[in-house]
Amino acid sequence: MGNKRSNNWRVGRLQEIAYVVMGQSPPGSSYNTEGKGVGLINGPTEFTKKHPVVKQWTVEPKKYCENRDVLLCVRGSSTGRINISDSKYCIGRGVAAISARENMGVTDYIYYLIDHKVNNLLNCTTGSTFPNLSSAEIKGFEIKIPSLPEQQKIASILSTWDKAIQLKEKLIQQKKEQKKGLMQKLLTGEKRLPGFEGEWEEVKLGEVIKESKDKTLKHNQYPVLTSSRKGIYLQDKYFSKQVASRNNTGYKIIKEGEFTYRTMSDDGKFVFNRLADVPVGIVSPAYVVFRAVEMEPVFLEEFLNSHQFNRYIRANVQGGTRLSYKYKSLSETIVKIPSKDEQKAIADIILQSNKEIKLLQQELEQLKQQKKGLMQLLLTGKVRVKV
Structure with a gap:
């Protein structure tokens, strides 16, 4: 180990320039969200930025990371996510803390190296449905080591x-x-x-929009689309594969400029997307498709996704744990709108x-x-x- 050369760089193992500490979750009764004790880093939910976003604390910490440690997710579907600690935290079972050895490694270099080589590191995981990285696999990860x-x-x-x-x-x-x-x-x-x-006019949305009910007559008649909370995408690009049912005959047809939204929501948020970059596509029958007939489409899209319109939705949704806002409710919603x-x-x-x-x-x-x-x-x- 450590005797190979590459461009005058040593080829060695991560443990030669870094220490690795595997996290250990504190007892279940010690968690809190009131900021009592030490901030707890369990994994993906805290790894949303370069530095962890603490959401829970514990009064019985087991394992710590220090300020400037590299934090690595080591369990589950988020294995391989990384960030850098900005304080001393308790690290749970799903996290490893990696710190530079004095006079051997630089923390930021280790961070960038793992970020760059994360796919190679993921090849070391065990478990297919629930991947894991062990201490030995992290320590033994082969890297190139410059001065x-x-x-x-x-x-x-x-x-x-x-x-x-x-x-x-x-x-x-x-x-x-x-x-x-x-x-x-x-x-x-x-x-x-x-x-x-002058005053804005009060109208039922059904007077200025119209539902489109056209459906496909054969499988893969048009490209399959996914309408997400971030917009409309070709499904094979959004998921890196097509996840629609084997036979998409009967899917809703959506044309450029038309709107679509999912009528069911678990959290009460409904997102209205307008197709802009594809001439025609298809979406799941779980979605409604409609078009503007007496409204400016760009204005309508912004209006439907506004905080103001969300108040109209909350007054018209149905259901308990899963909320429903079907086209009938949408079309009967009364709103105030300006002239065209x-x-x-x-x-x-x-x-x-x-x-x-x-x-x-x-x-x-x-x-x-x-x-x-x-x-x-x-x-x-x-x-x-x-x-």
Whole structure:
């Protein structure tokens, strides 16, 4: 071990530059959500950002991670997720804490290395339905080891890219919040655009939208779509495979510009999506398809997904644990809407705002791809840094 060479880098094991501590869950009675004791990191629910998001605490911690440790999910479907601790926490059974050995490893370098090689690490898991990574598998993971100064320089370069990505993400979030605040005023009439005044008209939605009931007559007549809370996607791309029933004859047909939504919800949230990038597709019969007939479609989409309209939904949903908002309820919902000219003016603002956000998202994706390419060069020794 440690006698191979690759571009003057040693090929060794993770344990040569890092310590590995496997988590141990505290007793069940010690959990709380009131902030008493030590923050508890159990796994995927806390791994939503680069640093863990603590949701539970315990007064009987068993195993700890320290500030700046690399945290790795080691059990279940989220095995391989990583982040970096920003404090001392208790780590549960689903987490391993990895810390750099003094004068041997650099924490940020270890973080980027695991992030880059996570698929290789996942190949070491045991269990098919419930994967696990053991202490021995993590410690014995084969890596390339540059000198300590080179590890520091590589980590510094990649950290700069991370900061650029974080700034772009923050800017996108700010743009979304600005749009949300403006829409709350424009979609309720609290703020009026120049040249528009007078009361908004009260209408039943069924007077300005119309259900589309066309269904497929044969299997795979059109591309299968998935309508998610983030938009409409081709199903084979969204799930990396097609998960629709073997025979999708009788699926709902949706054409470009039409709307769809799922009529059942476990949490009371209903998302209305408008098809924009595909001329025609099909969705499960569990979805409703409709189109705008006397409303500006862009305005309607924003209006239906607004906080204001959600209040109309809450007044009309049916059911107990699973809530239902069928097309009949949608069509009978009474709302106040502006004239079509004012709808169009608001829609123009929506489109401009969406365009700005989309451009920022494209720039963010470019940064992520550039970082990914840089990691491939720097973490393999294909490109060396000057120390």
